[in-house]
Amino acid sequence: MQQSLKTAGVLAFQRSLYATDAQFYSVLPHQQEKPVWVIRHGIRGTQNVNKATEKEFSNIQITDTAKLDPTAEKMKVVFDIKFFDLANSLFACAKGKKDKEKDTVKKFRATYDAFLTRAKDSHGLKEVVLRYVRNCTNGRWLWRNLTLASTATITVVKNDETEHGLSFDAVALSRKGFTDYTADELALAELFVANLQGYATDRFRVTALLDFGMPGVQVYPSQLYTSNKPKGFARPLYAVGAEEPVRTVEDVMHFQATRKMGQAALRDDKVANAIRTIDTWYPDYESIQRPIAIEPQGVSLELQERFRIKKASAFEIIQKIDELDPDSPNGMFMIASLIRGGVYSGE
Template identity: 50%
Template sequence: MNAPEFKKLPGVLAFQRGLVITDALFFNVLKDSQTPVMVVRHGIRGTQNVNKDGDAEKSTAANAKRQEVSNIQTTDTAKLEEEAQALAVRFGLRFLDLKDVLFACAPASTDANDLVRNYRDSVTGFIERAKTSPGLDEVAQRFARNIANGRWLWRNRTIARQVEVHVSVNGTPLASFDALATPLNHFDNITDAERQVAAYIADGLRGDDDAGLDIEARLDFGVRGALEVFPSQNYVEDKPRGFARPLYCLGSPERAGSRNGIEFESTRTMGHAALRDQKIGNALRTIDTWYPSYAEHGRPLPVEPNGASLEAQEFFRDRKTSAFEFARRLNTLDPASPEGMFMIASLIRGGVFSGGKE
């Protein structure tokens, strides 16, 4: 018989991500077709943007002390074609059976012999209860809302005048949404169309149906022409001097010109613009309104064990309300409670939960 809660978690404990997700590719919507939006690398001559009242040694500009006005940079840009009527962004998504999310569970040298066996049983028991609980349906509905509202489009959503999101299964249309009219900061008043999408998500998590969702957004920016759009950015440590930003793209870049006379090219195509799957996943799991200060903060957080928010640069969950704490109490958690629903979402997120010393 398992204890109501565990004094510590197994020394090796990890859950794999409970959803399979692709990158989201960008396309120009033309009159009769769609073509890839490409990332192009090029040079620009900008101006210095350094706060001279700040600490020059800590400035983001390596040459903060210099007085030149010009700021010569190499950067990546993604722009629509001149004839594009809109931007299309599409990706695929499938949710896994929750029983398969436990990836590794093994003892540390100081763990009791029966800890791992008992803990595996507690995970299995919690998942079995979750599958028959309305808590799982609530989590699925929250994922569905974040598909519908286009949160996963990030900055592109912010500048769009109109955003339509279309969801299909095996080529058959399932639901369509006016993304800008769908709430971002709460999960009340779930619509019938959102419930349709949520039903597929919940079936996947219960292991009843492994059908994937094909999701496409069409964005109208209210202007026509070579408009800049925004794929993911890449982090590059120790960037070359004068290099501004690299953008995420798929495919192989064009070979650089030889720089000898006519062979030199001032621009270089790097690949097909895209949002990275991790960035989409972060947006879809922005469903945590169960953290203690939600009423004060007023917006959902991405599901993270400690309630970490990059935007606020803050942890919104302390030790007593973290997923690590709830993971010790799986035997007593009600999957329909706020703590239980947060834990369901944490299992979908995946991650390393390995325990330390008692």
Template identity: 45%
Template sequence: MTQPIKFSKLPGVLSFTRRINVTDCLFFSAMPSGALKPLQVTRSGLRGTQNINKKATGDRQEVSNIQLTDTAKTDVEAQSLVVKMGISFYALQKGLNSCALSKTDDESLLGAFKASFNGFLERTASATGASKGLQEVANRYARNIANGRWLWRNRQYAQTVCVAVTCGEETLTFNALKTPLNHFDNYSEDELKLGAAIASCLTGHAEHKLQVKAVLDFGTGMNGSLEVYPSQNYLGGDKPKGFARSLYAVGESFLAPQSDLMALQSARVVGQAALRDRKVANALRTMDTWYPDFASNGLPISVEPCGANLDSQTRFRAKDSSFAYMRQLNLIDVNSDEGMFMIASLIRGGVYSEGGDK
């Protein structure tokens, strides 16, 4: 039996492959015929107003704001917005991608760390099934699928959101707006059923491919040619002057330059609107209520090694990081707050290599 150890450092080469894969979320307009029409991102010019929170320079401050910008709107005849994606979970036991010594590591470190890691996995996902800790993490994934958190701003503006999850031959349906966003208590029967399917994948006992579809209704009078919100692209210092916003799109683009003035278009298609897979994955793993400041902050954060949170520009796990917990896996109860955080961290994946003396 491995003796309890708290390692002073981690192996110089250490990484874990994520145990969840998410597709991009594709946007569609639901037409009166029942057909789904791909919802396009279009690029067009507009003349807006200039409003800047700084003192004017010179004698006159510019009022006009000429922009080239991307927008995404439902079809003029659309009855609702449909967003579709696929999710797969994989066995935790196959998540260790690389584990090797650096030039300065003691040779005994590798065997001791692997024994600690394997022991944690055996307590998490045994031949008989999932531990309570792993099942709770799976249930939290199920809730974040069911509540439509992954729809981001689109969820806020919808009057109703129906999320349907197909797993094998069965389809589970959820009222997303009535499924809690900020706590993980009192799971419904269907949430537990979905959580059990996810846990069976994480333990290696099954291979389910989840097909997820959300139908968003924006209310009477608000359907048809309504702006919706795919992911935005970060352009950084390469952003052209006068270019206001670039939206994420997939598929065929029609942005080739038009040299013939007779062929000039006021709006050109960028591609099909979509939420980026990484943005969706971030929402699905927004389940960390185990961090020390949760009682005062009151909101779950995304599972990140150091608890980095963009909304508050804060690292909530500066000391209680997954890097620190990785050094003591054989000391951690898999059903404790620390254990569940580490299970969720292994599902997320990442690089944990640590060089030099610690």
């Protein structure tokens, strides 16, 4: 039985897939557009937690919300995505403090380069990219907003070449599996693959147009985690751009009941997480029956579970990269893990 390849003590891969924030716009009558604002305001709700006493009824909070313009029934959400040559993915590879073998780094670099050569022209790479395409076109990256929409159309254009853009019905495309790719998905995948192979350096703009069937609905940008938040503060939402300045206390004739915090958006890492939710190769997939994001140990925050432990983890699989078939389930998972990037140091 072949021994595992010893990885370098210092080993890291840079991402080959970059996504920007996805910004929200209200689509007004006559196709005019304006930003969806995150608004900070106060609310007086009801007390409905177990620790409430019999005398507590009100729940006074400061919170953020985002709503479409009162005249808008549709919302546009836009982000850009770019792929980089896999040949540049190895960011750091050096001898660690505990490395005793002189040729560890040299051996790993040679083995890794050989795997990339096999992977770049493999069916495995094309399948990984087709799954990225499916998650762009099925609107998985829209998260909760997609479930509220009656229709959702997604267009993808390359380098602002709008006349050659591809259009997809997001609601009609599956979010449970990766089969029955359309001709347009196959065509888009070829463009993505060319960038990962180093034959092109394109930028792709992904635009979703959601119809909610009623004006002024509340929509859902990313929710931010904060530690030590002020008492009575409920939640902050992600916004881009400068917030509206706070008026002075002396300006009592213009009391500020609400404040614009910036344009509503989904964070870039939330968008990227949705796009790389393609792992159906993990051991428990047959019983779970849902894809998880590409993570070295298969950690799913949604399911609160680690699905790739021991030999199924990327840390173990990379030690077999010299004999890894890029068309195999482990090979495709490894390709997607390299595109994701991460630290795989042996120490």
